[in-house]
Amino acid sequence: MASLTPPQPAPSWSHSAKEILDLTKEAIEKERTLQDKIAALPDEEATFESVFLALAHSEAEFDAVAEPLSFYQNVSPDKALRDASNEAEVLVRDFGVESSMRIDVFNKKLAAQKNISQAGATLTAEEARLVEKMVLDGTRAGLALPEKERTELTELKKELSQVCLEFSKNFNEENGSITFTRDELKGVPEDVISGYNTHKKDGQEVFDVTHKTPDIFPVFKNADSSETRRRAHESYEARLAQNAPLLERALDLRRKIAALLGYPTWADYVTEVKMVKSASNVDEFLKDLEQKLRPLGVKERETLLGLKAADHAAANPETPFDGQFYVWDYRYYDRKYIEKTLALDDAVVKEFFPVSVVVPTILEIYQTLLSVRFEEIKDGSKWHPDAQMFAVWEADAKDESGFVGYCYLDLFPRASKYGHAAVWGLLPGYDLPAGKRSYPLTAMVANLAKPTAERPALMPHNDVVTFFHEMGHVFHGLLSRTRFARFHGTAVARDFVEAPSQMLENWCWEPTVLEKMSSHYKTKESLPADLIDKIVKSRYVNVGLFYLRQLFFAQFDLKVHTAKDAEDYTALWNDLRESISLVKGGTPGPGQGTFAHIVGGYDAGYYGYSYSLVYAADMYHTVFKKDPLDPKLGWRYRDSILLPGGSREEHDSLKEFLGRPANSEAFMRELFGSSTGTTANL
Incomplete structure (x- = not known):
């Protein structure tokens, strides 16, 4: 078939650093002019078209300029472009704060909403949702507050934006490494080692292992030396120590913003517009899941600890085993357990x-x-x-x-x-x-x-x-x-x-798809059938420990966003990991500085990874499990889940797709092999 010409040209990625900033400033000024025009409307001329529609189109045009320009900081090899992109995002975020605090524009939204209602105008469902969400934006931004508090709120939001950007920039530009000898890397696959930079130190060959996933994760999983794994872990945990004070400042700013807006905590503010609706519902969900998972995790930990004890006895028969299971033991013994029980070798699979x-x-x-x-x-x-x-x-x-x-x-x-x-x-x-x-x-x-x-x-x-x-x-x-x-x-x-x-991950465990x-x-x-069978069986091996680790992240996220005062976040990070994940941490490190989600849109939201798994399991087992590659089912998924995006309530999209309200039975069957009832707060 001959290629068709797209009706919309592709964007150019040839900007200079100056152009990134100039185009961003130009887009901001254009958007500000439109907002000024709307703010100047007489109340009687405030309508759906003159206010809500005009803002919707203008915001879309603004984002179409700003989003690609702010993306350079994540992918460009040119530091000047990355810096300009980061600077442009600062401008965009500050303008976003300014826009969100424009009470003159908010008042026109209220006037338009009133005029629409009084005129008995008929809006489509998506138009009505646009009105609802745009007005809610204003109330959640604090525009009902007195001027003094609004001014304070604006400054707090701008500082929070800057702190989060600096955290993310450090995360993207982290380029550290840790050095090991070949003996220290015993067990790590040779094809991985051959990809490391190598040089001489004190007369012997050494290898630089960066903190990038393809480099350091094979050390966690394969290095036979516990000391090597410990050093790798502690280096990885401390790689963004400079982010720890930034996170502390971000959390303090969020507490102040939530208090000004009249919310008990930042988590209550954030969850108001989520499916879960409140911080207490998140807490209940996480505690319920942890209670169910803990016995499973304890049992799995004892099994892995047994493997470690056997290794210790073979290598150090004269030395008593200390009975400890560390965070740097988890990936290593998880792999060994799978290899032992299923004869499944990651190196062969890849x-x-x-x-x-x-x-x-x-x-x-x-x-x-x-x-x-x-x-x-x-x-x-x-x-x-x-x-x-x-x-x-x-x-x-x-x-x-x-x-x-x-x-x-x-x-x-x-x-x-x-x-x-x-x-x-x-x-x-x-x-x-x-x-x-x-x-x-x-x-x-x-x-x-x-x-x-x-x-x-x-x-x-x-x-x-x-x-x-x-x-x-x-x-x-x-x-x-x-x-x-x-x-x-x-x-x-x-x-x-x-x-x-998450639903689509299931395809990677289906024999026909793996083949x-x-x-x-x-x-x-x-892949031969016997190896496929082993891969499929490995999916739920040590699943309790896996999800308890996810719950550690979620609980840390929730606790720091519901706390009334600052605390020692390094201690909290390490204490929670030990108590929830069931692994000891060794020397406490500032691992919270590596928690990018907490400044990247998942603040008081990391629970969503586990929460959404409930919906993912229900969608897959109810609709796709019978024939995962059926295009008719793909069309059903397109129409019910993908096509509407956020234009309607997610529960409505799920109900249309499933033919009933969502429940947690499929998720619980996945984890425990049988239905255990409905998880709280769906």
Whole structure:
């Protein structure tokens, strides 16, 4: 089929540092002028069209300029561009605070809302939701407060924005490493070691292990030396010590903001607009799940401790075993347990997952399931040569009406690039005033292993799962079809945003899918049935300890956002990990400085990863389990979950998709093998 020409040109990624700042300032001034115009309207001329519609379109146009420019800081190899991008985001965030505090614009929203009601105007459901959310923005911003408090609130918000940006910048630009000898790295796969930088120290060869996931995680999982794993862990925990005081300041600012707005805690403020609705409901959910998981985790810990005791007895028969299980023991003995009980070796499994096969196959699976097609644009503008660019079309597209949007993939690690895997919705999809459409653009950033001299780039199975998960966010951003940009794609309640992608992780545990996306880098053979069976069985091995670790993060997040006063956050971080995760931590380190979620939009929201798993399990087992690759089910998913984005209540989307209200039975069956009733507060 001949390639079609997209109806919307792709963006350019050739900005200079000066252009990034100039374009940002220009967009801010244009948006400010529009707000001034709305503020100057006589109350009787405040209507849905003159206020809400005008603001919606102007905000979408502003974001279309600002979001791509602020993205450079995550991916550009040019420090000048990263710095300019970071500076531009400071301007955007400060302007966002200024905009949120404009009482003159808020008053016009109230006047328009009153006029709409008095005129008996009929709004569509999405229009009515736009009015509701825009007015709620103002009340949650504190515009009902007296002027003195509003001024104070504005300053606090601006400082909070700056602190969070500095935290994130440190996170992105962290480039430390820890050095080991070859003996100290015994057990780490040779293909991993060969990718480390090497040099001589005191006459012997040493290897620099960066804190990037593909470098240091194999040490956690494979290094036979407990001392090596301890040093690696403590280096990893302390890699962002400079962020600890920044987090302390952010938490203090959030407490002050919540108090000014009249909320008991920051968590109560944040959860008001989530599916969970309140901090007390979060607390109840986490405690309920921890109570159910703890006996399972204790049992699993004893099993892993037994493996460690046996290792100690073999290596140190004269020395008594101290009976301790440390955080740096967890990944290592989890792997050994799987290898022992299932004879499943990660190093063997990843030989079947070369990046060059997995990535296009996953794209093919998604294209078939969701009835779309990707066309790579080889000569398109990109921020780095490693990035790939695609135009995305409906599978049966015959003309420009079948255009879906653009997608970028930037998959390999490099210096000063965002260090994990995430998706950015750089452009939303929405209806333009003239009846045309503005199309979305999504970018996935990951850090997959690079090839070595001996082997192509290979993916451990957990990286395959992560890639499949993140592609779920990509398609949420591409296949949403809302009228207004603010409801597009992943602009859903934060405690639901992960559910679609978590549901899609299930494909990575389905035998037919595993066979389809595997191809041994030497023999080209798919995973054999016995190895697939072992992978599937490994999914719920030590699941109690895994989820207790997630609950540690969630509880730390909740506690720091419900506390009335500052405390020793390093001590809290280490104490909670030991009491909830059931692992000792050794020398307490400022691990909270590495908790990027807490400044990246998941403040008082990390519980959402576990909370949304309930919905993910229900969606998968109710609809997809019978035939995960059926395009008819893919269309049902598109129509009920992806298409509406945040334009309606998430419970309504779930009910349409499931044919009933969501419940937690599938999730509990996954964890415990049988129904244990409904988890609290769904």
